[in-house]
Amino acid sequence: MPLFELFRLTKAKLESAQDRNPSPPVDEVVELVWENGQISTQSQSSRSRNIPPPQANSSRAREIGNGSKTTMVDEIPMSVPSLMTGLSQDDDFVPWLNHHPSLDGYCSDFLRDVSSPVTVNEQESDMAVNQTAFPLFQRRKDGNESAPAASSSQYNGFQSHSLYGSDRARDLPSQQTNPDRFTQTQEPLITSNKPSLVNFSHFLRPATFAKTTNNNLHDTKEKSPQSPPNVFQTRVLGAKDSEDKVLNESVASATPKDNQKACLISEDSCRKDQESEKAVVCSSVGSGNSLDGPSESPSLSLKRKHSNIQDIDCHSEDVEEESGDGRKEAGPSRTGLGSKRSRSAEVHNLSERRRRDRINEKMRALQELIPNCNKVDKASMLDEAIEYLKSLQLQVQIMSMASGYYLPPAVMFPPGMGHYPAAAAAMAMGMGMPYAMGLPDLSRGGSSVNHGPQFQVSGMQQQPVAMGIPRVSGGGIFAGSSTIGNGSTRDLSGSKDQTTTNNNSNLKPIKRKQGSSDQFCGSS
Amino acid sequence: MSGRRSRSRQSSGTSRISEDQINDLIIKLQQLLPELRDSRRSDKVSAARVLQDTCNYIRNLHREVDDLSERLSELLANSDTAQAALIRSLLTQ
Numbered sequence: 001m002p003l004f005e006l007f008r009l010t011k012a013k014l015e016s017a018q019d020r021n022p023s024p025p026v027d028e029v030v031e032l033v034w035e036n037g038q039i040s041t042q043s044q045s046s047r048s049r050n051i052p053p054p055q056a057n058s059s060r061a062r063e064i065g066n067g068s069k070t071t072m073v074d075e076i077p078m079s080v081p082s083l084m085t086g087l088s089q090d091d092d093f094v095p096w097l098n099h100h101p102s103l104d105g106y107c108s109d110f111l112r113d114v115s116s117p118v119t120v121n122e123q124e125s126d127m128a129v130n131q132t133a134f135p136l137f138q139r140r141k142d143g144n145e146s147a148p149a150a151s152s153s154q155y156n157g158f159q160s161h162s163l164y165g166s167d168r169a170r171d172l173p174s175q176q177t178n179p180d181r182f183t184q185t186q187e188p189l190i191t192s193n194k195p196s197l198v199n200f201s202h203f204l205r206p207a208t209f210a211k212t213t214n215n216n217l218h219d220t221k222e223k224s225p226q227s228p229p230n231v232f233q234t235r236v237l238g239a240k241d242s243e244d245k246v247l248n249e250s251v252a253s254a255t256p257k258d259n260q261k262a263c264l265i266s267e268d269s270c271r272k273d274q275e276s277e278k279a280v281v282c283s284s285v286g287s288g289n290s291l292d293g294p295s296e297s298p299s300l301s302l303k304r305k306h307s308n309i310q311d312i313d314c315h316s317e318d319v320e321e322e323s324g325d326g327r328k329e330a331g332p333s334r335t336g337l338g339s340k341r342s343r344s345a346e347v348h349n350l351s352e353r354r355r356r357d358r359i360n361e362k363m364r365a366l367q368e369l370i371p372n373c374n375k376v377d378k379a380s381m382l383d384e385a386i387e388y389l390k391s392l393q394l395q396v397q398i399m400s401m402a403s404g405y406y407l408p409p410a411v412m413f414p415p416g417m418g419h420y421p422a423a424a425a426a427m428a429m430g431m432g433m434p435y436a437m438g439l440p441d442l443s444r445g446g447s448s449v450n451h452g453p454q455f456q457v458s459g460m461q462q463q464p465v466a467m468g469i470p471r472v473s474g475g476g477i478f479a480g481s482s483t484i485g486n487g488s489t490r491d492l493s494g495s496k497d498q499t500t501t502n503n504n505s506n507l508k509p510i511k512r513k514q515g516s517s518d519q520f521c522g523s524s
Numbered sequence: 525m526s527g528r529r530s531r532s533r534q535s536s537g538t539s540r541i542s543e544d545q546i547n548d549l550i551i552k553l554q555q556l557l558p559e560l561r562d563s564r565r566s567d568k569v570s571a572a573r574v575l576q577d578t579c580n581y582i583r584n585l586h587r588e589v590d591d592l593s594e595r596l597s598e599l600l601a602n603s604d605t606a607q608a609a610l611i612r613s614l615l616t617q
Contacts, residue, residue, distance in 0.1 A: 362572050378542070382549035396589055400592055
């Protein structure tokens, strides 16, 4: 039975192999992955996928060479609080170094910058004085000038900043668990470290977050083969961003007042853990803003913070939209009273913004309908719209009335009317004005005079309040109007003067139908 | 970025006023609209709705004016001079 023997042997072999499997294969996989990672980017995705098992993590850490301390952060966040910088540097640097060995110089520059913040401080102190509208750019520029060695790497970071932001925003929805972990890990760090380091670690949060984002990107990279360049750009960016935050911190420490504010902001966002990634984003931006906005009050409430976020979001709507969605989706992963409040505030903000957008859109449509309206101000625009609407209503009334005169051939002007064209005109004008005052009269006059349907409709639309006309004895006017049909001219003179004067002021704006009015003007 | 931010912060005090002002104007506008005038006290109509209706109403009025002017020009073309003179004096006042 050699065949059976062979089968048994192989089976035993397999079993033993299975027994041995649990730990080594993972290591193997990770090693293989890491080797690949050194060669190509594909491995990164499998590596990040393999992170969850602790063995994989530790082995990966061993290979990275910085010890298991860094990678443990992923799994045991609370126990390793002080390694955030190491983690971010590791994860951001190692692939960078591996894949771009020619750029070692930049990395060393970068490392030097990070490790010696004193020099950065010196660079940044004048920048803090030169606060301009674009603090980040200014800072980088100044950094370039004062530190030419690190200039190219810094510039790289700045160039791809928008990409970094959009990538991060896009990845937010899928980052529901990781950012929380990181924020948790950072709490002990912040409390245990020296005060000067508080902001430092805090500002590193975006970097660490970017790291998780990068991992996520690697996850998605398997599906889309075009993304690797992006991944690397963002990875580098993450590093640069952390550097930027470091710079930011040093700037803040250079100016004590601003530093105070930055501290406040960062502590604010630290306390509001529920804001997690958004807080990270906004805190970094907020610190930048506090640098150039000295008028900002140090006691920033949550609401104020949110308004700040909204302000910032208004400036970059694309990123805001996506990050807003990310905020929304990341909401359920957080717990606590504050999270509910912040979420409701976010929802309110979103709905408010939507409402505002809708109104603005309608406002623009309205503006297009109003001729010669180049008002930027909303209030004056609405004012103009109201005036224009009134004049249009009046115009329609008058025209319909004028056409109403002609409609029935039977309703000819009374013999006397021909001799008083002014009176007739005044009366006709007056009919448009205080119409609503005597609606019963209107129906009477309408039926007797047999005006066109449009005449009646437009007459109904008119309001005495809107026209601001003192209540002219409506009965008299309508008696006058009905006299057109009846052929008697009583009571006309009483109301004529008032109506004509009012009409003149109200008729002025009617210039819309230029052609037709010209026609009438010309014919007269 | 910071310029806009600071500006918006500075005008936060005055924006409240203009907001009220705009609300007043919207209410005024609403009272000019025949379809919204009836419900002016009973229920609050959203500003977007008022603006939308205003746009529609203005379009309607434009159409009406066009129709009427067409009709009037026709009438003026084939009417006797006395009536035409009256109408002209009426329209050109």
